[in-house]
Amino acid sequence: MTKYAVLALTPAGIELAKKIHMLWEKNLSIFVPESKAEADLSAFPGGSFKAGIQQLFQQYDALICVMATGIVVRSIAAVLTDKRQDPAILVLDEKGKHVISLLSGHIGGGNRLAKELADVLGSDPVITTATDTQEVTAIDLLAKEIDGWYDNFKDTTKYINGLLADHQKVGLISDEPIADLRGLVAIQSTESLESFAAVLLISDRLEQQQLDKIVQIVPRRYVLGIGAKRGVPFSVIRQEFLGFCRLEQRHPRSIKKIVSIDLKKEEQGICQLAEWLEVPFETYTSQELAETAEKHPQSSFVKQTTGVGSVSLAAADLASGGQVVTKRYANQGVTFALGRMKAKCYMS
Numbered sequence: 001m002t003k004y005a006v007l008a009l010t011p012a013g014i015e016l017a018k019k020i021h022m023l024w025e026k027n028l029s030i031f032v033p034e035s036k037a038e039a040d041l042s043a044f045p046g047g048s049f050k051a052g053i054q055q056l057f058q059q060y061d062a063l064i065c066v067m068a069t070g071i072v073v074r075s076i077a078a079v080l081t082d083k084r085q086d087p088a089i090l091v092l093d094e095k096g097k098h099v100i101s102l103l104s105g106h107i108g109g110g111n112r113l114a115k116e117l118a119d120v121l122g123s124d125p126v127i128t129t130a131t132d133t134q135e136v137t138a139i140d141l142l143a144k145e146i147d148g149w150y151d152n153f154k155d156t157t158k159y160i161n162g163l164l165a166d167h168q169k170v171g172l173i174s175d176e177p178i179a180d181l182r183g184l185v186a187i188q189s190t191e192s193l194e195s196f197a198a199v200l201l202i203s204d205r206l207e208q209q210q211l212d213k214i215v216q217i218v219p220r221r222y223v224l225g226i227g228a229k230r231g232v233p234f235s236v237i238r239q240e241f242l243g244f245c246r247l248e249q250r251h252p253r254s255i256k257k258i259v260s261i262d263l264k265k266e267e268q269g270i271c272q273l274a275e276w277l278e279v280p281f282e283t284y285t286s287q288e289l290a291e292t293a294e295k296h297p298q299s300s301f302v303k304q305t306t307g308v309g310s311v312s313l314a315a316a317d318l319a320s321g322g323q324v325v326t327k328r329y330a331n332q333g334v335t336f337a338l339g340r341m342k343a344k345c346y347m348s
Contacts, residue, residue: 012094013066062088100126130165136183148217149253174202204254220256225316229333234272259315292317
C-alpha cells in the first residue's frame with residue numbers, strides 16, 4: 001500500500017496537516033516536533049526534524065511538507081539518490097495557498113499528487129517541470145504507465161523530454177494504447193521517419209538494426225522461470241539467458257520478475273541475474289509447484305532432486321497464471337521458460 005507522510009513544524013502548519021488528513025483520502029501519517037506530539041501526531045524519528053525527514057524519506061512514497069521550501073531542500077540534500085527511487089516531495093505554505101511539486105514529479109507522481117491535493121484544498125498547484133509547463137507528455141511518464149525500461153535513463157530522459165518541451169516532432173510506434181499522447185505523433189508502419197527528431201518505439205521484441213533516432217521502451221511483461229544446477233556461475237547463466245532471448249526474440253529487459261523453486265532462493269548465479277536485470281527473484285515450494293508441474297514434460301532427475309519434475313516451466317506457469325508462452329530451454333545446466341503476466345500485474 002502506498003504510504004504518505006505529512007510533516008509540519010508550527011501550530012499553523014499542524015492545523016493544515018490535520019486538515020489534509022481529514023480531507024484527503026490517502027494512507028496518511030502526520031509527524032511533528034516531539035514537543036507537539038499527541039494522539040494521531042507522531043514525533044519526528046531521530047529526535048529532530050532533519051534526522052526525521054531523512055528517515056521518512058527512506059520509508060514513505062511521498063512526503064508532504066507544510067513549511068518553507070528552503071528547510072526542506074537543505075534537509076533532504078544528503079539523501080537524494082535518483083529520480084527512479086526518491087519519493088515525491090510536496091511543499092505547502094502554512095495557509096495552503098500553494099502546493100509545490102518539489103521532487104520526483106514524474107516517476108514519483110509528485111506532479112499528479114500536487115494537482116490532486118491542490119484540488120482538495122482549493123489551492124494552486126505549482127508545477128515547474130518543462131514538459132508539464134508545455135503541456136506535453138514525458139518519456140519517463142510514458143515508461144511508468146507501461147512499466148517500461150529504456151537504456152541510458154538519465155541522458156535519454158533529458159534528451160527526449162527536451163525535444164518534447166521544445167515541441168519538436170517526436171513519433172510513437174506502439175501496438176498498445178497509451179493514455180497520454182500529448183506532443184507525440186503516432187506513426188504508421190509504412191511511414192517515413194526522416195521528418196522526426198526522435199521516435200519512441202514501444203516493443204518487447206529484440207529489435208534489430210534500429211536507427212539512432214529510435215528509442216525503444218521495453219514493457220516488462222514476462223516472468224522468467226529458471227532452474228539451474230548448483231554452482232552454475234552467473235557468467236554462464238547470463239550467457240544462456242541472452243541466448244534464450246535471441247531464440248525467442250524477446251528483449252532481455254522485458255522480464256518483470258524471476259521465479260524458481262525455493263531450493264534455489266540463495267543460488268548465487270540466479271540472484272546475480274536478478275540484480276543485473278534489476279528485478280525481484282521469488283521462489284515457490286515444491287508443494288506449490290506440484291500441480292502446475294504435472295502439466296509439463298517431467299525430468300526424473302529433477303523430480304528426485306527437487307520433489308517436482310519441472311521447475312522453470314512450472315514456476316513460469318504458476319507466476320503467470322497459466323500463461324506460459326515458450327517451450328523449456330535447457331543448456332549448460334540452466335533451464336528457462338517465459339510466462340506472460342496479466343495486464344494488471346505490469347500496468348501501473
